[in-house]
Amino acid sequence: MARRPESQEPAQELDARKAAILEAVVTEHIDTAQPVGSSSVASSERVGVSPATVRSEMVALEREGFLSQPHTSAGRIPTDRGYRYFVDHLRSGTLGPTQQHTVREFFDTVHGEIEDVLEQTSTLLSRLTQYTSVIVGPSHTHATVRSVQLVDLGPRRVLVVAVLSDGAVEKRTLDLDHDASVADVADASAQLNGLLVGTSLDQRVEVPSRAGVVAELIRAATGALFDEAPILDGDQLFIGGSSRVADAFETVDTVRSVLGILEQELVVVSLLRDIIDSGLSVSIGSEHGIEPLSACAVVVAPVSIDGVPAGAVGLLGPTRMNYPEALLTAQAVSEQLAQRFGGEDSRRA
Amino acid sequence: MARRPESQEPAQELDARKAAILEAVVTEHIDTAQPVGSSSVASSERVGVSPATVRSEMVALEREGFLSQPHTSAGRIPTDRGYRYFVDHLRSGTLGPTQQHTVREFFDTVHGEIEDVLEQTSTLLSRLTQYTSVIVGPSHTHATVRSVQLVDLGPRRVLVVAVLSDGAVEKRTLDLDHDASVADVADASAQLNGLLVGTSLDQRVEVPSRAGVVAELIRAATGALFDEAPILDGDQLFIGGSSRVADAFETVDTVRSVLGILEQELVVVSLLRDIIDSGLSVSIGSEHGIEPLSACAVVVAPVSIDGVPAGAVGLLGPTRMNYPEALLTAQAVSEQLAQRFGGEDSRRA
DNA sequence: TGTTGGCACTCAATTCTACTGAGTGCCAAC
DNA sequence: GTTGGCACTCAGTAGAATTGAGTGCCAACA
Numbered sequence: 015m016a017r018r019p020e021s022q023e024p025a026q027e028l029d030a031r032k033a034a035i036l037e038a039v040v041t042e043h044i045d046t047a048q049p050v051g052s053s054s055v056a057s058s059e060r061v062g063v064s065p066a067t068v069r070s071e072m073v074a075l076e077r078e079g080f081l082s083q084p085h086t087s088a089g090r091i092p093t094d095r096g097y098r099y100f101v102d103h104l105r106s107g108t109l110g111p112t113q114q115h116t117v118r119e120f121f122d123t124v125h126g127e128i129e130d131v132l133e134q135t136s137t138l139l140s141r142l143t144q145y146t147s148v149i150v151g152p153s154h155t156h157a158t159v160r161s162v163q164l165v166d167l168g169p170r171r172v173l174v175v176a177v178l179s180d181g182a183v184e185k186r187t188l189d190l191d192h193d194a195s196v197a198d199v200a201d202a203s204a205q206l207n208g209l210l211v212g213t214s215l216d217q218r219v220e221v222p223s224r225a226g227v228v229a230e231l232i233r234a235a236t237g238a239l240f241d242e243a244p245i246l247d248g249d250q251l252f253i254g255g256s257s258r259v260a261d262a263f264e265t266v267d268t269v270r271s272v273l274g275i276l277e278q279e280l281v282v283v284s285l286l287r288d289i290i291d292s293g294l295s296v297s298i299g300s301e302h303g304i305e306p307l308s309a310c311a312v313v314v315a316p317v318s319i320d321g322v323p324a325g326a327v328g329l330l331g332p333t334r335m336n337y338p339e340a341l342l343t344a345q346a347v348s349e350q351l352a353q354r355f356g357g358e359d360s361r362r363a
Numbered sequence: 364m365a366r367r368p369e370s371q372e373p374a375q376e377l378d379a380r381k382a383a384i385l386e387a388v389v390t391e392h393i394d395t396a397q398p399v400g401s402s403s404v405a406s407s408e409r410v411g412v413s414p415a416t417v418r419s420e421m422v423a424l425e426r427e428g429f430l431s432q433p434h435t436s437a438g439r440i441p442t443d444r445g446y447r448y449f450v451d452h453l454r455s456g457t458l459g460p461t462q463q464h465t466v467r468e469f470f471d472t473v474h475g476e477i478e479d480v481l482e483q484t485s486t487l488l489s490r491l492t493q494y495t496s497v498i499v500g501p502s503h504t505h506a507t508v509r510s511v512q513l514v515d516l517g518p519r520r521v522l523v524v525a526v527l528s529d530g531a532v533e534k535r536t537l538d539l540d541h542d543a544s545v546a547d548v549a550d551a552s553a554q555l556n557g558l559l560v561g562t563s564l565d566q567r568v569e570v571p572s573r574a575g576v577v578a579e580l581i582r583a584a585t586g587a588l589f590d591e592a593p594i595l596d597g598d599q600l601f602i603g604g605s606s607r608v609a610d611a612f613e614t615v616d617t618v619r620s621v622l623g624i625l626e627q628e629l630v631v632v633s634l635l636r637d638i639i640d641s642g643l644s645v646s647i648g649s650e651h652g653i654e655p656l657s658a659c660a661v662v663v664a665p666v667s668i669d670g671v672p673a674g675a676v677g678l679l680g681p682t683r684m685n686y687p688e689a690l691l692t693a694q695a696v697s698e699q700l701a702q703r704f705g706g707e708d709s710r711r712a
Numbered sequence: 713t714g715t716t717g718g719c720a721c722t723c724a725a726t727t728c729t730a731c732t733g734a735g736t737g738c739c740a741a742c
Numbered sequence: 743g744t745t746g747g748c749a750c751t752c753a754g755t756a757g758a759a760t761t762g763a764g765t766g767c768c769a770a771c772a
Contacts, residue, residue: 051764087723087764161514165526177514183534260619270609436735436751
């Protein structure tokens with residue numbers, strides 16, 4: 015895991031001209047996907063020198079690890095480090111008006127449960143940016159139980175439904191060994207409520223070890239709820255526009271390996287978490303240490319609901335992705351999500 | 364939609380030798396992905412003639428639309444029609460013992476709610492076959508309500524939770540205009556139960572148009588449940604091993620367009636339904652009429668729970684996919700699913 | 713001292729040609 | 743009807759020649 019806290023490895027500063035040249039190379043390469051030559055850089059606005067001068071500077075930038083050359087007679091392409099410098103020194107801009115409008119309109123019209131909204135948001139993000147989007151929903155592990163109910167489903171089948179304080183619903187089917195009467199189920203349901211309301215799904219619960227059908231029901235229900243919850247649920251991941259992966263890369267092999275990673279929810283979720291935890295918003299190429307993603311960059315914006323970290327919004331593209339736009343889009347969407355699912359204050363605002 | 368009911372267009376029969384040659388070409392091409400030449404076919408077991416004879420037969424098979432030639436001096440590859448003949452005349456075999464064992468073991472150990480099981484089953488299918496798997500879960504539209512409950516979530520927020528007879532749980536968040544007391548919520552909850560239990564989510568419900576907080580709650584809850592249900596939910600789709608798409612095709616373009624279709628749940632679900640409805644279990648190339656999937660074949664096995672159609676298990680691969688194995692695997696898995704979620708009789712068996 | 717134009721050089725990409733060989737279609741003989 | 747023989751086709755490969763974008767270096771210049 016290549017965390018890169020600024021404090022330990024101070025971002026090496028480049029003089030203004032080198033910085034301008036690097037920026038020109040990065041933007042041009044992001045645009046054309048081709049190696050960038052000295053003359054093209056020299057003709058850029060913010061670089062006021064001749065190609066010859068640019069060349070000598072490029073040699074220096076290459077020596078310092080910001081640029082590389084596919085082969086001797088080719089232009090330069092940015093290295094991961096070059097992109098890193100670029101994003102670390104981005105002048106913050108604003109999202110284009112069209113995109114702003116699309117985002118606003120989307121959040122004005124979208125409705126439904128949080129899962130549905132996140133699902134659709136992931137599609138929005140991918141449509142806006144042309145990259146694959148990745149959204150991690152809030153984790154339920156710290157929510158507390160608001161209500162538990164047993165519902166009779168048929169012979170020897172009972173469903174436990176638990177509503178959590180954050181509005182999530184957990185359900186478990188119980189297959190019983192003995193018949194349970196309607197009264198038994200109601201009784202157990204009431205007792206479960208008293209027992210579990212207020213607890214959180216990751217804590218242990220003391221179940222009185224009495225005998226009898228009702229006690230049996232209670233034990234089965236708590237067991238099902240508390241033992242299976244953290245394993246299967248964990249975090250919810252929504253991926254939008256996975257077909258964009260095929261746009262981002264030229265070889266089927268790369269596409270395959272990136273898709274392969276996207277299939278592993280756990281890996282993706284912890285990747286996003288790692289990036290956020292290390293205080294960054296972008297992870298480039300080999301920085302994140304996931305080999306199959308070494309041709310990818312990931313842009314992340316954390317989503318905080320009422321000040322509490324509650325998920326993240328991410329975009330996955332090639333290292334030569336459009337960082338400024340991706341960052342702004344992710345941030346805009348993350349803010350909207352925070353507002354939408356925040357407390358009264360922000361919701362009524 | 365290219366339905367192809369046998370009755371209308373009787374499958375053209377080929378004489379034994381032609382059939383053997385076609386079969387040899389298909390199996391060889393599935394194996395090697397290369398055009399198959401006459402000598403390779405002639406050396407096959409079930410074809411006892413010389414390459415020259417094979418060639419003249421191939422000319423006939425090409426004229427009849429079963430084979431095609433990439434270019435003059437190449438071997439033959441099967442057309443969609445060639446594959447169709449092949450699958451329509453498959454001698455039914457049995458699944459390999461290893462696969463049988465894997466399937467059995469999987470269903471012995473997997474546990475959890477139906478969604479979790481289907482999700483994991485899709486991964487299993489894709490791992491077994493190396494193709495992308497597609498599983499459609501049972502539709503809830505005809506299930507009836509078993510229980511409705513309102514849960515207070517905080518200021519002016521109430522959650523409606525409905526449990527359906529098939530064990531599905533629907534939830535809707537209500538944002539209220541006025542405060543509702545705990546008693547109000549409980550009252551409304553009780554009345555809702557009386558009102559809704561037994562109805563199915565796709566039928567209209569008469570709500571008495573009284574005034575007051577409780578009546579308001581009831582109206583909001585029924586509105587949320589019944590109006591938004593069919594739109595968002597529909598059917599559940601589980602896709603496993605989408606990275607396999609990148610294994611199946613050579614060009615990034617094909618991969619992109621196939622992935623693009625897989626993102627459209629509605630298209631995929633109705634494709635599977637169409638295939639099943641027309642009484643087939645395989646759809647090849649352009650048969651299904653979805654242009655971006657014209658390089659694909661889809662193998663489907665319906666899942667019936669207690670005799671009622673309740674979803675489907677599908678495999679998506681290139682037209683040169685291993686039909687026998689794919690069919691057997693899909694069928695085996697479909698049977699296991701039916702058994703797992705079937706009524707008492709089959710479950711206790 | 714830093715900048716610049718000039719110039720020889722490099723090397724991927726492109727084009728062209730020649731060649732190879734897998735596989736065909738046709739036909740005369742069996 | 744089947745077969746071996748044979749001329750033919752044409753994608754694919756390899757090699758040679760060409761092109762040109764872009765470099766590194768250097769001498770001249772401000």
